[in-house]
Amino acid sequence: MADTPELEILQENLPKLTRMNSVLRFAIGDDEGYTIDARDGKAALVEDGSIEPDCTIKVSRENMVKLINGDMDPMLAYTLGRIKVQGDMGVAMKLVKAIAS
Template sequence: MSNVIDGAVTALRAKLGDGFDGSAKFHILDEGCIVADGAGVREADEETDVTLSADRETFEAMLAGELDPSSAFMSGRLKIEGDMGAAMKLGAALSG
């Protein structure tokens, strides 16, 4: 596991607690993928309800609370594929 993925898994666990109602994949470009679901948060590349893709800097800024996920999406820095309802729930959890 890369340091970037390891740090992101730790940060997502802190924000999401025991897991996420639904399933989401975070694709950090040039680094790897993380899945969050009812089983928790882990490094994985699986099919999920929604996939969020961005570069490392964008994910780090969102996880640090420096960039609102909605703003990242609206500015084109964050790409979302799949269930927009799940993405909105996830965005609210990340913003909190």
């Protein structure tokens, strides 16, 4: 994985995600994305596609950075269609709580 602004932000915020007990994927475009394995009390970026996610959040690169930084309200972004959620909505709600802390 090449270092990009969104990757750096994800890595900085991994400790916030340790209690999610889920696998989450941020899908950026058709082939790009980041998968976070936040099971067993730890959170780590894993090779995209190596684990089936419980929840996938489709988002633009710019909006992903805003979301993780807390500069975008996740519920409003979802309502306005700036992010789309596939899979377990409960995992998406856990993410909202995790990034708010």
